[in-house]
Amino acid sequence: MAKILIIDDERSIRNTLREILEYEDYQVEDVDNGIDGIELIEKNDYDLVLCDIKMNRMDGMEVLSEGLAFKPDLPFIMISGHGTVETAVEASKKGAFDFISKPPDLNRLLITVRNALDRGSLVTEAKVLKRQVSKVRAILGNSQPIVKIKETIERVAPTDARVLITGANGSGKELVARWLHEKSSRSKSPLIEVNCAAIPSELIESELFGHEKGSFTSAVKQRIGKFESADGGTLFLDEIGDMSQSAQAKVLRALQENKITRVGGEKEIEVNVRVVAATNKDLLKEIEAGNFRMDLYHRLSVILIHVPPLSERKDDIALLAQNFIDEICNDYGMPSKKISDSALDALKELPWTGNIRELRNMVERLIILSDKVITDNDVKAFANPSAPAHVANGAAAAPQTDFNQFANFQEYKDYAEREYIKFKLEKNNWNVSKTADDIDIQRSHLYSKIEKYSLKRGE
Numbered sequence: 001m002a003k004i005l006i007i008d009d010e011r012s013i014r015n016t017l018r019e020i021l022e023y024e025d026y027q028v029e030d031v032d033n034g035i036d037g038i039e040l041i042e043k044n045d046y047d048l049v050l051c052d053i054k055m056n057r058m059d060g061m062e063v064l065s066e067g068l069a070f071k072p073d074l075p076f077i078m079i080s081g082h083g084t085v086e087t088a089v090e091a092s093k094k095g096a097f098d099f100i101s102k103p104p105d106l107n108r109l110l111i112t113v114r115n116a117l118d119r120g121s122l123v124t125e126a127k128v129l130k131r132q133v134s135k136v137r138a139i140l141g142n143s144q145p146i147v148k149i150k151e152t153i154e155r156v157a158p159t160d161a162r163v164l165i166t167g168a169n170g171s172g173k174e175l176v177a178r179w180l181h182e183k184s185s186r187s188k189s190p191l192i193e194v195n196c197a198a199i200p201s202e203l204i205e206s207e208l209f210g211h212e213k214g215s216f217t218s219a220v221k222q223r224i225g226k227f228e229s230a231d232g233g234t235l236f237l238d239e240i241g242d243m244s245q246s247a248q249a250k251v252l253r254a255l256q257e258n259k260i261t262r263v264g265g266e267k268e269i270e271v272n273v274r275v276v277a278a279t280n281k282d283l284l285k286e287i288e289a290g291n292f293r294m295d296l297y298h299r300l301s302v303i304l305i306h307v308p309p310l311s312e313r314k315d316d317i318a319l320l321a322q323n324f325i326d327e328i329c330n331d332y333g334m335p336s337k338k339i340s341d342s343a344l345d346a347l348k349e350l351p352w353t354g355n356i357r358e359l360r361n362m363v364e365r366l367i368i369l370s371d372k373v374i375t376d377n378d379v380k381a382f383a384n385p386s387a388p389a390h391v392a393n394g395a396a397a398a399p400q401t402d403f404n405q406f407a408n409f410q411e412y413k414d415y416a417e418r419e420y421i422k423f424k425l426e427k428n429n430w431n432v433s434k435t436a437d438d439i440d441i442q443r444s445h446l447y448s449k450i451e452k453y454s455l456k457r458g459e
Contacts, residue, residue: 006030007037008052034058045335075116141316157183167307170357189233197239215264241281346379
């Protein structure tokens with residue numbers, strides 16, 4: 001349900017607009033001056049603002065400018081009883097979505113409101129898609145290890161030096177590789193990723209170097225390998241510790257000579273590729289065990305970057321958690337939730353064997369299952385499966401969910417929503433009005449959910 005703020009010093013106009021918009025099932029708040037309006041815009045997440053231009057205490061144009069400074073994507077519709085072309089043009093230049101005159105025409109008002117809300121949704125979707133396409137998120141953290149990594153990236157990225165990134169699963173090795181590419185002179189050329197652990201050993205050479213038609217049974221046509229695809233750019237070899245010995249020998253030759261030969265081919269092909277590799281294994285131990293070539297290790301490790309596990313940088317958890325909350329809520333198209341200091345302290349106490357990836361999944365779970373403010377009790381109740389059992393208020397925490405029972409994410413979301421609503425109803429002794437207020441939805445909407453999930457008292 002869209003949330004709309006009306007800022008106008010005429011009570012009759014505010015009442016009229018409220019009546020019209022609430023009839024259309026919008027959630028409406030109103031205020032009679034611009035100063036209070038700015039405070040509300042700063043504190044709350046509105047989908048649209050209707051703002052009068054001529055007001056006491058603060059002019060509507062000032063409200064527009066300050067409001068967009070806080071929320072640049074918030075649509076403003078300016079309204080005035082003294083509308084002129086010049087005023088409308090000025091409002092448009094300052095960032096207003098549209099301008100309508102008083103008294104507002106009902107049809108014109110509703111069409112403009114719908115268009116403004118649609119535009120806001122498109123802006124949000126565009127941001128999500130842009131982030132999903134680029135996938136280059138900031139490296140967040142102020143701990144000493146992270147500061148050192150950022151400084152190393154700044155120094156190393158502009159060169160063509162090969163880099164070996166080490167660290168546990170989920171610690172952020174891929175993100176480091178992406179920033180090495182992003183800040184390099186090769187950033188306009190492709191970054192090609194190869195997960196060496198995910199490709200069967202008999203296919204890894206074809207994946208890296210390509211193959212000629214007929215070189216083996218399933219080679220029905222010529223294929224270009226990752227080295228050729230990355231020509232002029234960066235090749236990221238993830239989990240290189242799992243690469244087969246034969247493929248290691250060919251990669252070593254490619255690094256030495258900057259030439260590759262396709263499987264089943266004889267022609268040497270020159271390639272200009274910067275190689276960045278990553279592994280969660282101790283390659284020196286792998287060398288001792290005879291699983292990894294020492295000469296390849298020395299070729300790859302011109303620069304070594306170690307990404308520490310989250311357990312060694314717990315001071316960064318608050319910053320990471322807040323960033324994930326904003327990002328995930330934005331993706332879901334919902335207001336950003338707050339997280340209490342006690343909840344952040346509770347997060348720091350968890351072991352985080354899955355590192356950053358596990359923290360993001362945990363935050364997503366908390367957003368789905370908690371109220372407006374994420375508390376330490378929420379963290380204890382919905383703790384990550386790898387954490388030890390917690391006890392909250394003297395009682396055992398909720399049993400862990402078997403995620404294998406869900407065929408897809410929608411099934412899990414429906415399950416989580418049903419359990420959450422059932423919990424809140426029981427907590428409020430099945431008082432629907434109180435529960436609706438508690439979870440911040442319309443009472444009619446809650447009735448629909450109760451019917452959808454066939455919830456019954458005493459179930």
